[in-house]
Amino acid sequence: MIQYAAILLFVLGLYGIFISTNTIKMLVSLNILEIGLNIFIISIGFNYQGIAPILSSVSDTGLIYVDPLPQALVLTAIVIGVGTTALGLAFAKSIYQKYQSFDLNDMEESL
Amino acid sequence: MKKLFGLILFMGLGVLIILALNNTISFPKFGSVDLSDRVADAYLDNDNVSEVGSANIVTAIVVGYRGFDTLGEVTVLFISALGVAFLFSFKKEKRLDLKFKPNFMLKHGSKLLFGIMLVVSLYIITHGHLTPGGGFPGGAIIASGVLLLYLADDKFRSNIKGFKVLEGVAGSLFVIIGLLGLILATSFLENFIASGTVGQLLSAGIIPIIYVLIGLKVGSEIASVVDNFLTEEESA
Numbered sequence: 001m002i003q004y005a006a007i008l009l010f011v012l013g014l015y016g017i018f019i020s021t022n023t024i025k026m027l028v029s030l031n032i033l034e035i036g037l038n039i040f041i042i043s044i045g046f047n048y049q050g051i052a053p054i055l056s057s058v059s060d061t062g063l064i065y066v067d068p069l070p071q072a073l074v075l076t077a078i079v080i081g082v083g084t085t086a087l088g089l090a091f092a093k094s095i096y097q098k099y100q101s102f103d104l105n106d107m108e109e110s111l
Numbered sequence: 112m113k114k115l116f117g118l119i120l121f122m123g124l125g126v127l128i129i130l131a132l133n134n135t136i137s138f139p140k141f142g143s144v145d146l147s148d149r150v151a152d153a154y155l156d157n158d159n160v161s162e163v164g165s166a167n168i169v170t171a172i173v174v175g176y177r178g179f180d181t182l183g184e185v186t187v188l189f190i191s192a193l194g195v196a197f198l199f200s201f202k203k204e205k206r207l208d209l210k211f212k213p214n215f216m217l218k219h220g221s222k223l224l225f226g227i228m229l230v231v232s233l234y235i236i237t238h239g240h241l242t243p244g245g246g247f248p249g250g251a252i253i254a255s256g257v258l259l260l261y262l263a264d265d266k267f268r269s270n271i272k273g274f275k276v277l278e279g280v281a282g283s284l285f286v287i288i289g290l291l292g293l294i295l296a297t298s299f300l301e302n303f304i305a306s307g308t309v310g311q312l313l314s315a316g317i318i319p320i321i322y323v324l325i326g327l328k329v330g331s332e333i334a335s336v337v338d339n340f341l342t343e344e345e346s347a
Binding site: 001002004007013014018030043044047052054055056064065066067068069071072075076079080082084086087089090093094 | 113117120121128138142143144146149150151154155160168169171177180181184187188190192193194198199221243245251309310329333334339
């Protein structure tokens with residue numbers, strides 16, 4: 001079941017953010033969490049008989065589409081995920097330039 | 112200790128979420144969704160589709176029904192690009208050195224490939240209301256073409272001022288088109304051009320125009336983020 005896999009990815013990402021002190025690992029965990037959430041939102045509108053919600057010249061009587069609204073929301077979420085990841089990587093790079101380490105514990109020691 | 116505690120805590124959270132999926136109307140059984148009791152039924156209705164004019168329903172939602180939401184989304188991307196530029200603002204900057212010397216084939220082959228990528232991205236952007244794709248993936252392809260040029264040529268530096276101007280113009284035109292909807296029709300971002308026949312390239316009113324603007328804006332924003340990451344402070 002895709003939904004359980006998505007919840008597993010979400011929980012793994014949350015766990016990674018909780019235990020890791022390396023900023024790059026935290027960003028990777030954040031992205032795993034986002035992927036899990038996106039798959040979950042897509043799976044809410046899925047239908048086994050459904051096709052992609054794009055109309056064609058073929059007559060559409062009797063065709064079932066998957067729900068287009070979760071897909072539109074996930075499109076938004078992906079773009080915002082790219083923005084937050086870019087900003088987080090910029091923070092990580094500036095931390096590295098100042099402390100020569102990506103690890104938050106090393107950063108704390110040199111304070 | 113912290114790891115064990117975290118593992119137990121988040122596994123408990125996962126079990127709690129799974130138990131909450133109890134096949135109600137908001138979380139139906141996987142793969143057997145009935146669209147007739149959802150708002151998507153109205154989006155897929157034939158009368159509404161011919162009024163909006165976009166064959167791709169996801170595009171109709173993103174740019175048509177939820178155009179204001181997309182304006183906010185583009186603003187979030189703009190603010191994050193602004194934050195990256197602010198963090199990497201040096202007085203004297205030079206681009207990062209490559210660890211190898213690129214040869215003739217790599218330099219000129221990447222330029223050839225960049226042209227092809229640009230054409231593909233323009234196709235994806237302009238056909239956003241007919242086929243899968245649109246402004247966001249097309250813009251990402253433009254930005255990855257710029258990244259390719261950076262990685263394949265050790266002297267390449269993109270015209271970052273040009274990207275800033277393009278981004279500003281595209282963003283302003285998005286808002287101006289929205290305001291034109293307020294003047295010529297009744298509400299912000301309302302479709303004031305005739306929507307035409309569903310399925311043709313020149314259809315769906317302002318949706319392709321806005322998606323082209325979004326594509327240019329996203330492409331120039333991500334390209335300027337790439338440029339910011341590949342420059343460093345000159346140590347001299």
